[in-house]
Amino acid sequence: MIRLEKVSKIYRTRRGDVRALDKVSLDIKEGEFLAVRGPSGSGKTTLLFSIGGMLCPTEGNVIVSNRNLYAISKSQRAKFRAVNIGFIFQMFQLVPYLNTVENVLLAARVGTKCFGPEDAKSLLNRLKLSDRMYHRPSELSAGERQRTAMARAMLKRPGIILADEPTGNLDPENVEKILRHLVEYNQNGGTVILVSHRKEVDNYASHVIHLKDGHIQEYE
Amino acid sequence: MTVFQLIFREIIKRKLNFTLSLLAVVITVSIFVSFFTTGQASKNETIRLMRDIGFNLRIIPKKTDMAEFWKTGFSDYTMPESHVYKLASFKGLSYAHLTAVLQRRVIWKDMDVILAGISPEVPSAGREKTPMFFSIKPGNVYIGFEVARRTGLKKGEETDILGSLFSIEKVLPESGSEDDIRIYAHLHDVQAILGEENRINEIKALHCLCIMKGSITDSITMLREQLLGVLPDAKVLLIRAIAIAREKQRYMAEKYFAFIIPFLVVVCMAWIGILALINVRERRREIGIMRAVGYGSGRIAALFLGKAVLIGLIAAAVGYGIGTWLALEFGPDIFRVTANMIIPEIKIFYWCLIAAPLFCALSVFIPAMIAVTQDPAVALREK
Ligand SMILES: Nc1ncnc2c1ncn2[C@@H]1O[C@H](COP(=O)(O)OP(=O)(O)O)[C@@H](O)[C@H]1O
Ligand SMILES: [Mg+2]
Numbered sequence: 045m046i047r048l049e050k051v052s053k054i055y056r057t058r059r060g061d062v063r064a065l066d067k068v069s070l071d072i073k074e075g076e077f078l079a080v081r082g083p084s085g086s087g088k089t090t091l092l093f094s095i096g097g098m099l100c101p102t103e104g105n106v107i108v109s110n111r112n113l114y115a116i117s118k119s120q121r122a123k124f125r126a127v128n129i130g131f132i133f134q135m136f137q138l139v140p141y142l143n144t145v146e147n148v149l150l151a152a153r154v155g156t157k158c159f160g161p162e163d164a165k166s167l168l169n170r171l172k173l174s175d176r177m178y179h180r181p182s183e184l185s186a187g188e189r190q191r192t193a194m195a196r197a198m199l200k201r202p203g204i205i206l207a208d209e210p211t212g213n214l215d216p217e218n219v220e221k222i223l224r225h226l227v228e229y230n231q232n233g234g235t236v237i238l239v240s241h242r243k244e245v246d247n248y249a250s251h252v253i254h255l256k257d258g259h260i261q262e263y264e
Numbered sequence: 265m266t267v268f269q270l271i272f273r274e275i276i277k278r279k280l281n282f283t284l285s286l287l288a289v290v291i292t293v294s295i296f297v298s299f300f301t302t303g304q305a306s307k308n309e310t311i312r313l314m315r316d317i318g319f320n321l322r323i324i325p326k327k328t329d330m331a332e333f334w335k336t337g338f339s340d341y342t343m344p345e346s347h348v349y350k351l352a353s354f355k356g357l358s359y360a361h362l363t364a365v366l367q368r369r370v371i372w373k374d375m376d377v378i379l380a381g382i383s384p385e386v387p388s389a390g391r392e393k394t395p396m397f398f399s400i401k402p403g404n405v406y407i408g409f410e411v412a413r414r415t416g417l418k419k420g421e422e423t424d425i426l427g428s429l430f431s432i433e434k435v436l437p438e439s440g441s442e443d444d445i446r447i448y449a450h451l452h453d454v455q456a457i458l459g460e461e462n463r464i465n466e467i468k469a470l471h472c473l474c475i476m477k478g479s480i481t482d483s484i485t486m487l488r489e490q491l492l493g494v495l496p497d498a499k500v501l502l503i504r505a506i507a508i509a510r511e512k513q514r515y516m517a518e519k520y521f522a523f524i525i526p527f528l529v530v531v532c533m534a535w536i537g538i539l540a541l542i543n544v545r546e547r548r549r550e551i552g553i554m555r556a557v558g559y560g561s562g563r564i565a566a567l568f569l570g571k572a573v574l575i576g577l578i579a580a581a582v583g584y585g586i587g588t589w590l591a592l593e594f595g596p597d598i599f600r601v602t603a604n605m606i607i608p609e610i611k612i613f614y615w616c617l618i619a620a621p622l623f624c625a626l627s628v629f630i631p632a633m634i635a636v637t638q639d640p641a642v643a644l645r646e647k
Contacts, residue, residue, distance in 0.1 A: 089645065098556060099641040119560045126558020137553045137644060141277035142265070149265050151557035196557065
């Protein structure tokens with residue numbers, strides 16, 4: 045479903061080039077739960093953004109659902125992302141002036157199918173946010189913010205969820221909740237790629253890769 | 265979320281940025297509308313003011329010998345003082361200053377002087393105006409420079425003029441004209457000492473306007489005819505000098521307008537452009553989020569352009585209201601000549617409704633492009 049062919053990413057900076065990904069090749073099947081682990085600066089985020097169509101690699105191809113992501117136009121890529129990919133970030137990345145329901149509905153009208161407030165509310169119910177529907181992100185706890193972000197990513201039931209250290213800013217109880225929701229999504233057929241430096245995520249994943257200096261060190 | 269909902273929510277969140285942008289556009293539109301509205305008054309096509317400007321009239325008795333008149337500066341004949349009130353109530357003409365005058369040459373203290381009686385200005389309908397003519401209290405006189413020099417009279421002294429006692433209220437500074445041998449007094453005092461009760465020999469009307477159709481020459485002929493209907497034993501002299509001066513003044517105002525408006529528009533555009541740029545910087549992360557959830561460039565640009573258009577529309581409506589109010593409230597004072605013609609210009613409203621959003625959109629074009637080309641991966645990495 046997702047195939048990376050010798051993907052390299054070099055960030056060119058004034059203080060020299062940074063090779064964040066170095067000829068990474070990877071196959072991820074539909075319905076897989078892949079955990080990406082590795083130390084800080086190993087290229088995990090870069091890998092995730094490349095798969096999500098947010099970051100054009102310097103070399104190599106990223107093929108998702110039979111589409112060569114960086115061979116199509118920017119606007120086609122945006123449409124593809126709207127329909128097929130849900131992002132979850134460590135910093136939650138909610139729009140500060142929108143309430144919970146509105147944040148979930150941010151992309152509801154982008155893409156082919158339209159989703160309405162009812163879809164958002166039922167999803168928020170399942171994520172135990174029914175009494176926080178009209179709160180602003182600043183009025184939510186970290187766990188509630190992350191579940192809101194999760195609802196936003198899942199609203200349109202995209203084939204792929206890309207989660208970049210979603211548990212990084214959470215307490216153990218909330219970590220557990222978030223991971224359980226991701227597993228559930230995966231069990232319903234979604235492909236999940238989870239970036240984390242926590243060892244315990246290995247228990248949830250069907251595969252684990254270890255990244256170091258832009259290389260895949262290990263594949264389990 | 266529709267683009268409109270997002271624009272609306274963001275405006276509420278960042279009120280200051282929005283208010284400052286709106287303010288700049290409102291001010292620009294207001295100034296433009298008020299200038300345009302007052303300026304337009306003088307350009308009205310169907311009903312025209314004489315040369316779009318004022319003119320001066322001198323009305324003298326019909327029998328006056330013009331050769332004699334131009335030699336002495338006044339008529340030997342007289343007409344009733346009531347003529348000035350008839351003229352004042354004549355609907356076809358508006359004036360800024362109106363007075364009645366009786367002048368005679370008299371020998372006084374072995375000097376050939378001109379005795380000039382001036383009535384207080386007859387108020388014109390509408391606004392209070394600063395008087396242009398001397399307004400002399402009964403029993404007082406102003407004496408010309410030469411008169412004072414020859415007689416040695418000073419301010420505050422009393423003097424006898426043809427049997428009546430007057431107090432000298434003012435010695436006029438040297439004028440270098442026949443005014444230096446004039447003695448000015450209240451009309452009724454002069455009428456009394458000359459034994460010419462209720463008689464005058466000239467009416468002066470300054471900064472006159474008349475509403476007219478067709479060519480200017482036709483209109484003047486028509487005005488003269490109309491005036492003769494009201495004042496059958498009078499003759500109307502038209503002085504064009506002021507018309508030319510007024511025309512120059514208007515031309516200057518137009519040039520000023522032509523300079524200030526583009527200047528104002530450029531400053532306003534830069535202002536809202538910079539505010540939009542600040543807005544784009546503030547919203548880097550938001551834009552990144554929107555990109556991540558699949559927003560295309562069009563939608564991102566629409567957030568900024570849409571907001572600009574909204575600002576333009578609101579500013580057009582508010583600015584039109586304020587500008588028109590300013591024009592109606594202060595225009596008549598500033599543009600006295602065309603005061604009566606200042607009317608709200610609905611045409612300019614439609615114009616603003618198109619131009620203001622267009623200029624606003626144009627101003628935020630660069631910031632919008634910056635927002636569109638911004639790298640979401642970088643924005644989302646920021647902690
Ligand atoms: N925009 C950028 N410009 C320059 N270097 C970058 C940029 N983004 C990331 N890097 C560098 O690329 C490397 C990989 O970063 P990243 O993918 O964020 O790693 P991780 O998510 O594993 O911490 C790091 O050394 C980082 O400093
Ligand atoms: Mg990272």
